[in-house]
Amino acid sequence: MKVRVHVSLKNGVLDPQGRAIHHALEGLGFDGVNDVRAGRLIELDVADTIADEALDEMCRKLLANMVIENYRIEKVAA
Amino acid sequence: MKVRVHVSLKNGVLDPQGRAIHHALEGLGFDGVNDVRAGRLIELDVADTIADEALDEMCRKLLANMVIENYRIEKVAA
Incomplete structure (x- = not known):
């Protein structure tokens, strides 16, 4: 089973990388x-038997920094 | 209008960051x-009037490295 984890910064958290991209887009004339x-x-790519709780725990323990980031788990039909 | 651009490495391209995450997940017992x-x-966050071609060009020129990466544009209802 394929699983996509989307990790994004929480609202209000400063995002220098996003600022740099924004600036570069403007510089390119967009x-x-x-x-x-x-x-x-x-x-x-995980085993079909994996529990939703395990996926959630992976995000909280490793994939996202819960202090400044949100995550969203999306299961993709294989 | 909100637009999400998903950038991922092409198949076959070595992904050391993914490998490190995989290894860390195993180390945590998953x-x-x-x-x-x-x-x-x-x-x-773009103006509603923006053309699809402009979004495509942003991806090709700046957001993705077309040599090793694929991109996917997803429009999100505001």
Whole structure:
């Protein structure tokens, strides 16, 4: 089973990487971009028998920093 | 309008970050993980009038390295 974990910064947390991307887009002449936030995408290939709780625990223990980041788990049909 | 850009490494491209995450998950005692690939998630807040071609060009010019990465553009209802 394929699982995608989307990790993004919480609202209000400063995002220098997103700021840099925003700035670079403007420098390249792209108009109409109001805001950019950078995050991580982690694709896991896991056994079909894995429990939702285990996936949740992986995110909380390793994949996301719960102090400043949110995560979202998306299961993809294999 | 909110747009999410998912950037992931192409198949066959070595992914040391994914390998490290995989190894760490095993070290934490999580079984049943076969493979891990790490990517980036970029959330853009853009004007509703922006053209699809402009989004595509942003990805090709800046957000993704087309030599080793794929991208996918997902529009999110505001």
